Amino acid sequence: PSRPLAAALLALVALAGPAPGQPPEAPAEAEPPAQPTSAEVLEAAAPSDWRALDPERTLYVELPGGRVVIELAPEFAPRHVENVVKLAREGYFDGLAVLRSQENYVVQWGDPKAGEEGARAMRTGKAGLAAEFDRPIARDGGGDLPFTPLPDGDVYAPEVGFTLGFPAARDARSGEGSGRTWLAHCYAMVGAGRGDTADSGSGAELYVVIGHAPRHLDRTVTLLGRVVRGMEALSTLPRGTGALGFYEDPSEHVPVLSVKVAADVPPAERTPLELLRTDTATFEAWIASRRHRRESWFLDPVGRIELCNVPLPVREPPAPAPDAQP
Amino acid sequence: PSRPLAAALLALVALAGPAPGQPPEAPAEAEPPAQPTSAEVLEAAAPSDWRALDPERTLYVELPGGRVVIELAPEFAPRHVENVVKLAREGYFDGLAVLRSQENYVVQWGDPKAGEEGARAMRTGKAGLAAEFDRPIARDGGGDLPFTPLPDGDVYAPEVGFTLGFPAARDARSGEGSGRTWLAHCYAMVGAGRGDTADSGSGAELYVVIGHAPRHLDRTVTLLGRVVRGMEALSTLPRGTGALGFYEDPSEHVPVLSVKVAADVPPAERTPLELLRTDTATFEAWIASRRHRRESWFLDPVGRIELCNVPLPVREPPAPAPDAQP
Numbered sequence: 001p002s003r004p005l006a007a008a009l010l011a012l013v014a015l016a017g018p019a020p021g022q023p024p025e026a027p028a029e030a031e032p033p034a035q036p037t038s039a040e041v042l043e044a045a046a047p048s049d050w051r052a053l054d055p056e057r058t059l060y061v062e063l064p065g066g067r068v069v070i071e072l073a074p075e076f077a078p079r080h081v082e083n084v085v086k087l088a089r090e091g092y093f094d095g096l097a098v099l100r101s102q103e104n105y106v107v108q109w110g111d112p113k114a115g116e117e118g119a120r121a122m123r124t125g126k127a128g129l130a131a132e133f134d135r136p137i138a139r140d141g142g143g144d145l146p147f148t149p150l151p152d153g154d155v156y157a158p159e160v161g162f163t164l165g166f167p168a169a170r171d172a173r174s175g176e177g178s179g180r181t182w183l184a185h186c187y188a189m190v191g192a193g194r195g196d197t198a199d200s201g202s203g204a205e206l207y208v209v210i211g212h213a214p215r216h217l218d219r220t221v222t223l224l225g226r227v228v229r230g231m232e233a234l235s236t237l238p239r240g241t242g243a244l245g246f247y248e249d250p251s252e253h254v255p256v257l258s259v260k261v262a263a264d265v266p267p268a269e270r271t272p273l274e275l276l277r278t279d280t281a282t283f284e285a286w287i288a289s290r291r292h293r294r295e296s297w298f299l300d301p302v303g304r305i306e307l308c309n310v311p312l313p314v315r316e317p318p319a320p321a322p323d324a325q326p
Numbered sequence: 327p328s329r330p331l332a333a334a335l336l337a338l339v340a341l342a343g344p345a346p347g348q349p350p351e352a353p354a355e356a357e358p359p360a361q362p363t364s365a366e367v368l369e370a371a372a373p374s375d376w377r378a379l380d381p382e383r384t385l386y387v388e389l390p391g392g393r394v395v396i397e398l399a400p401e402f403a404p405r406h407v408e409n410v411v412k413l414a415r416e417g418y419f420d421g422l423a424v425l426r427s428q429e430n431y432v433v434q435w436g437d438p439k440a441g442e443e444g445a446r447a448m449r450t451g452k453a454g455l456a457a458e459f460d461r462p463i464a465r466d467g468g469g470d471l472p473f474t475p476l477p478d479g480d481v482y483a484p485e486v487g488f489t490l491g492f493p494a495a496r497d498a499r500s501g502e503g504s505g506r507t508w509l510a511h512c513y514a515m516v517g518a519g520r521g522d523t524a525d526s527g528s529g530a531e532l533y534v535v536i537g538h539a540p541r542h543l544d545r546t547v548t549l550l551g552r553v554v555r556g557m558e559a560l561s562t563l564p565r566g567t568g569a570l571g572f573y574e575d576p577s578e579h580v581p582v583l584s585v586k587v588a589a590d591v592p593p594a595e596r597t598p599l600e601l602l603r604t605d606t607a608t609f610e611a612w613i614a615s616r617r618h619r620r621e622s623w624f625l626d627p628v629g630r631i632e633l634c635n636v637p638l639p640v641r642e643p644p645a646p647a648p649d650a651q652p
Contacts, residue, residue, distance in 0.1 A: 103558050104513050155478050155632040187430050187538045196623055212513045212538050212634045216616075220625060232429050232565040239558040290542075297522055299546060306481040308538045 038289040041282060042313060049282040050274040051165070052317065053228070057081070058262035059088060060271070061109075063098070064255060065233035068208075069262075069271050070190055070225045073166055075145065076183050077132040077224040080192050084203035084224065087125035088259045092204065096120070097253035098237060099205075102245025104212060107234045108193055109256050110205030122204070131198040133219040134182035137170055145181060146279040150287065152304040156215045160184065160307040162278035166226060167307050169218065183223035186213045186308035190225040210235045213308040228314050229273060276313040286313070364615040367608060368639060375608040376600040377491075378643065379554070383407070384588035385414060386597070387435075389424070390581060391559035394534075395588075395597050396516055396551045399492055401471065402509050403458040403550040406518050410529035410550065413451035414585045418530065422446070423579035425531075427563045428571025430538060434519055435582050436531030448530070457524040459545040460508035463496055471507060472605040476613065478630040482541045486510065486633040488604035492552060493633050495544065509549035512539045512634035516551040536561045539634040554640050555599060602639040612639070 036044065053071055061068040074081040087093060093109075100108040113119045137144050147170060149161035157169030163181065167189070170181035183189065189209050194201030201222055208227055227234070242248040262270055276283060290310055292301045362370065379397055387394040400407040413419060419435075426434040439445045463470050473496060475487035483495030489507065493515070496507035509515065515535050520527030527548055534553055553560070563580055566573040573579055588596055602609060616636055618627045 103561065152481050153479070155480065156628060156630055198625055214635065215632060216619065216624075216628045216630075216635065218628070220628075235429065236562045236564060238562060293542065298542075299524055302482060302542045302544070302546075304482055304542075306541060309540065309542065 035288050035292055035294060036285065037294045038286065041285045041289045042276075044285075045276065045282045049277055049280050050315070050317075051277050053262065053273050053275065055263035055265075055270065056085075056261065059084070059225070060258075060260050060262055060265060061093075061230075062257040062259070063233045064257070065236070066230055067271060068230035068233050069228050069273060071165065071228050071275070072225040073164070073183060073223065075164055076135055076166070076168075076181075077192075077222050079129050080132055080201075080203045080222050080224040083125050083129055084192075084206070085261055087122065087204060088261050089264065090123045090125065091258075092120060092122060092125055093256055093259035095258075096256045097250075098234075098247075098256060099240075099253060100207075100244060100246045101210075101234075101237045101239050103239045105210065105214060105245065106207040107210050107237060108205060108207035110193065112250060112253060114205065125202070125204065127202050127204060128199050129192075129202045129222075131194075131201070132222045132224075133198070134178075134180040137172055137179050137181045147181070148278050148283060148287070150305060150307055150310070152291070152306065154307060156218060157184075162283070162310070162312075165275055165278050165312065167310070167312075169307075182219050184213070184307055185209055185215050185217045185223065186226075187211070188227040188231050189223050190227060191217070191221045191223045194221060208234050215308075226312075228275060228312075229271060272317050274315050274317050278312070286310075361614050361618055361620060362611065363620045364612065367611045367615045368602075370611075371602065371608045375603055375606050376641070376643075377603050379588065379599050379601065381589035381591075381596065382411075382587065385410070385551070386584075386586050386588055386591060387419075387556075388583040388585070389559045390583070391562070392556055393597060394556035394559050395554050395599065397491065397554050397601070398551040399490070399509060399549065401490055402461055402492070402494075402507075403518075403548050405455050406458055406527075406529045406548050406550040409451050409455055410518075410532070411587055413448065413530060414587050415590065416449045416451060417584075418446060418448060418451055419582055419585035421584075422582045423576075424560075424563060424573075424582060425566075425579060426533075426570060426572045427536075427560075427565050429565045431536065431540060431571065432533040433536050433560045433563060434531060434533035436519065438576060438579060440531065451530065452528050453530060454525050455518075455528045455548075457520075457527070458548045458550075459524070460504075460506040463498055463505050463507045473507070474604050474609060474613070476631060476633060476636070478617070478632065480633060482544060483510070488609070488636070488638075491601055491604050491638065493636070493638075495633075508545050510539070510633055511535055511541050511543045511549065512552075513537070514553040514557050515549050516553060517543070518548045518550055520547060534560050541634075552638075554601060554638075555597060598643050600641050600643050604638070612636075 057072045059070040072081045096111050098109045111120045145163050147161050147163050149159055154160040158171045158173055160169045167184040167186045168181055169184050171178040187209050191207050192201035192203045193205035193207050237254055239245055240247040247253055291305045292303055383398040385396040398407045422437050424435045437446045471489050473487050473489050475485055480486040484497045484499055486495045493510040493512045494507055495510050497504040513535050517533050518527035518529045519531035519533050568574040617631045618629055
C-alpha cells in the first residue's frame with residue numbers, strides 16, 4: 001500500500017497498450033479507458049503488494065487427496081479462530097472424517113460420533129461458542145477495518161468488497177445503517193457448522209463452500225476463514241447420497257488425516273504461499289481488470305463484477321532476484 | 327398455470343401454520359407474512375405445476391460416473407440446439423472425451439483432436455454457427471416469452487428471473503432498453519465452447535458450469551441448456567492441472583461414452599423426470615419460500631435471493647394415485 005494509486009494505475013495502463021479488438025478512435029464515453037489485463041496487473045505488482053500467510057493463523061487439513069490450506073480470519077471470528085486453533089493443537093481433528101459432500105453447496109467434516117456414545121472428548125477446546133455472525137466496522141483501537149469496495153452493488157448487502165483478504169459485506173449507511181461488517185459465503189469460505197441455536201457451533205465441525213455462493217447463510221453461521229489452496233481435494237469428493245449430502249454409510253467417510261496449525265509444522269514441510277493484498281492500488285487495478293476483461297476472447301466485456309466472482313490471487317513466493325536492490 | 331395466484335398462495339399459507347420461532351403477535355411491518363417452507367410448497371404443488379422433459383429436447387451424456395441429463399433450450403439457441411441434436415444423432419460425440427475440468431469454473435468435453443490431423447469428421451452437423459448470445463423478448467407469433475421476475479435486483483442485468491425453466495435475464499426497460507433476453511451462467515448451465523470469434527462455436531464442444539456462476543460470460547458465449555440430473559458425474563471429476571484446467575496428458579481424459587437424444591433411447595432406458603414449471607403461482611410461492619427460509623435452522627431469514635441461488639426442483643414422476651379423479 002506504499003504506492004500512490006494514480007501512479008500505480010498509470011504504470012499499469014502503460015503496460016496494457018491499446019485494448020484488443022477495439023477501434024483506436026472509439027469515443028471515450030462509449031468505452032472505458034484502456035486497462036491492463038489480469039495477467040498484466042499481476043506482472044506489474046510490487047513485492048509489497050503480496051503478503052505471506054501467518055503460520056499462526058493458517059491451518060493445514062491433510063486429506064487423502066492432498067493438503068487443504070486455510071487462512072483463518074481472527075478479525076471477524078476471534079473466539080472461533082482461537083477455539084479451532086486449540087482443537088487443532090490438541091489433535092482433536094486428527095482421524096475424524098468428512099461426513100458430508102452436498103452438490104453445489106458444502107463439504108463438511110467433524111466427529112462421526114458427535115453427540116453419541118464414543119464421541120471424541122475435547123481437552124482445551126469448547127463445544128459451543130457465542131456466535132460471531134458480524135462485528136463492528138470500527139476497530140477497538142480506533143479507525144475502521146480496511147475495506148476495498150466493489151462498485152456494482154449486491155443482491156444481499158448494502159455494500160460489498162474486501163477486508164484483509166476476505167470477501168466481506170458491510171452496512172455503513174449513515175443513520176439507518178447498522179455499522180456492522182461480516183464475511184460473505186463465497187466459494188471456498190470456511191464456516192463453523194451449528195445446530196438450531198446460534199451458540200451451538202464452535203468450529204469442531206467445519207464446512208467449506210463448494211458451489212454457487214450461498215449468500216443467504218451470511219450472518220446466519222459463523223465464517224472463520226477461507227481455503228487458499230487445495231480446494232480440489234474437497235470439491236471433487238464423491239457426493240453423499242443421504243439428506244443434505246451426508247454420507248449414508250460410515251464406510252463412505254473420507255478420513256481427515258490431521259488438522260495442524262502451520263506454525264507447528266516443520267518449516268520444510270510447510271506450503272509457502274503469498275496472497276495479493278486487498279488494500280492496495282494494485283488490487284484496485286486487479287478488480288478493474290476483472291470488470292473489463294481485456295483478453296481478446298472477451299468480445300464485449302460486461303464492465304461489472306459481483307463479489308464472489310473476484311478471484312483472490314495466491315502464489316508461491318518468488319525466488320529473490322540476484323540483483324535485487326536492498 | 328390454471329390456478330389463480332391468490333387462491334394458491336392462501337392454500338399454501340394455510341398449510342404453513344405459524345412461522346417457527348416467531349412470536350404470534352409480531353407486528354406486521356416488522357416481519358413478512360407467514361409463508362410455507364420450501365418442502366411445503368412442493369407438497370402442495372398440483373400435478374399441473376410439473377412438466378415432463380421433452381425427449382426430443384433432452385440429451386443423455388453417458389460418462390463413467392453415470393448419466394448426465396441435459397434439457398436443451400431451443401427458444402434461446404435454436405441453431406445450436408438443432409446442431410447439437412444432429413451431432414448426437416450422427417454419433418459425433420460417442421467416444422470423445424472430457425478435456426477440461428477447471429476448479430470453480432467449468433467442465434468441458436469435445437474432440438481431443440479438434441483442429442488437428444485425425445479430428446473427427448461431421449456429417450450433418452456444422453463446426454461453426456452464428457452466435458446466439460441473446461434474443462428478442464417478443465416472440466415471432468406475438469406476445470412475450472414468459473418471465474417470472476425476481477424482486478431483489480442483480481449485479482449484471484437490469485432484470486433477472488425464469489423463462490421456460492431456465493434462469494434468464496432481460497432488458498425490458500422502456501426507451502433505453504434493448505428489448506433482449508438471454509440465459510444466465512448459473513451452476514449447471516451448458517454452453518457451446520468457442521474460439522476467439524463469436525461464430526466459432528457450434529456445440530461440438532460443450533461446457534458445464536461447476537462453480538460460482540460466471541455471469542461475466544453472459545452474452546459472450548452461447549448457452550443452450552442446463553443439466554437437470556447427474557451434475558455430480560461432472561463436478562467431481564479430477565481437476566486438470568494444465569492452463570484453464572485442461573488435462574495435460576491424454577491419459578487423463580475422461581471418456582464420453584455416448585451422447586444421445588432421449589427420444590432415440592428405448593423408453594425403458596430413459597430417465598423419467600419432471601421439472602417444476604416456472605410460470606405458475608406455485609413457482610412464485612417457491613421463490614418466496616427461498617427468500618424467507620422458514621425452516622427453524624434459519625434464525626434470521628435474509629428476505630432476498632439472487633438468481634443462481636434459486637434451486638429448480640426436479641423429481642421422478644409420482645405413481646398415479648389409485649383413486650385419482652379423471
